[in-house]
Amino acid sequence: MIMNTEIKPTILFFDSGVGGFSVYKEVKQLLPNAHYLYCFDNAFFPYSEKSEEVIIERTLTVCKKINEQYPLDAIVIACNTASTVVLPTLRQHFAIPIIGTVPAIKPAAEKSQTKHIGLLATKGTVKRTYVTSLIERYAQDCIVEKIGSTKLAEIAERKLHGESVDLIALRNELTPWIQLSDLDSVILGCTHFPLIKEEIQLCLPQVKFYFEPGTAIAKRVFDLLAGITPKDKTETDNCIFYTKHFELEDKFIQALRFWGFKNLKLLSILE
Structure with a gap:
């Protein structure tokens, strides 16, 4: 080897x-x-x-x-x-x-029990044709929510620089999903987001499965x-x-x- x-x-x-x-x-x-x-x-x-x-x-x-x-x-x-x-x-x-x-849309769609999944990514990623094609190909039987956030990437960036995570700002970014009780899977479609995965979980306790590409x-x-x-x-x-x-x-x-x-x-x- x-x-x-x-x-x-x-x-x-x-x-x-x-x-x-x-x-x-x-x-x-x-x-x-x-x-x-x-x-x-x-x-x-x-x-x-x-x-x-x-x-x-x-x-x-x-x-x-x-x-x-x-x-x-x-x-x-x-x-x-x-x-x-x-x-x-x-x-x-x-x-x-x-x-x-690339976002782990296929495994999320396969794993989800409720077939209601979320793609959490940057603004640039959620609007790409490539991502739309992945959803059409692998998640046709799912409702796919999308949040495109630059703020979350900035929060993660500051965390690694030694700053505390602003949970209020983070929760504000995730507000559209907080009341979605059957949202059981979230795709962390930005490499920054696994760095704040624990904080995201605090805001979305109903989500059972998180998918990251590492x-x-x-x-x-x-x-x-x-x-x-x-x-x-x-x-x-x-x-x-x-x-x-x-x-x-x-x-x-x-x-x-x-x-x-x-x-x-x-x-x-x-x-």
Whole structure:
């Protein structure tokens, strides 16, 4: 297996913020010894407010820039909004596995007992044609509620930076679902949302099943890397890139170290 070779596979996780850590932690459990890079494009956060063209161009630019410094063996687009539009373009430019993150609509529809499910995602994700097609294909027998929220992503972002979760603001975002007593399944269609899953559960006690993509993505990454020969490289420390200067709070630095990252680097991208 590749984990027994001297050269570790380098995997890049890409998101506009820190939501991708919810996916990264699942992959790291299966591949604990891989070389991990994480880029949060905080200069463009949140992607849900950007056009498809901007997201595609930005994602390609950032991934190319990092690949120049660290030869990549796989890229995980740990962002639902970006994944709905950027995967074909990235696969045209990279001859390595490109793994996206999409809402778990199929398993939610299969698991739901009441056939009343909710898709909790960003504004950009809920309006994508790709997501509509998934619902039409896999959830025809379900009532699918949708909430598109930028606020929840911001709450999750602040939580990882060491701030307390604003439960009132969170509850306000979820208000349309609070009285839906037969809503038994919720799809966490943004990688930020698993970071505040416990707080979401407090607001929606009637929901029995929550669906997030991390486990499935981890298995996919493991399978795709099983047969490759990792590229040679000079640096093997796990590293985080960011695209805009910000104040590095102690709690945030401690959290990053907890996740296994020692180095933080500003990635200079020409606007």
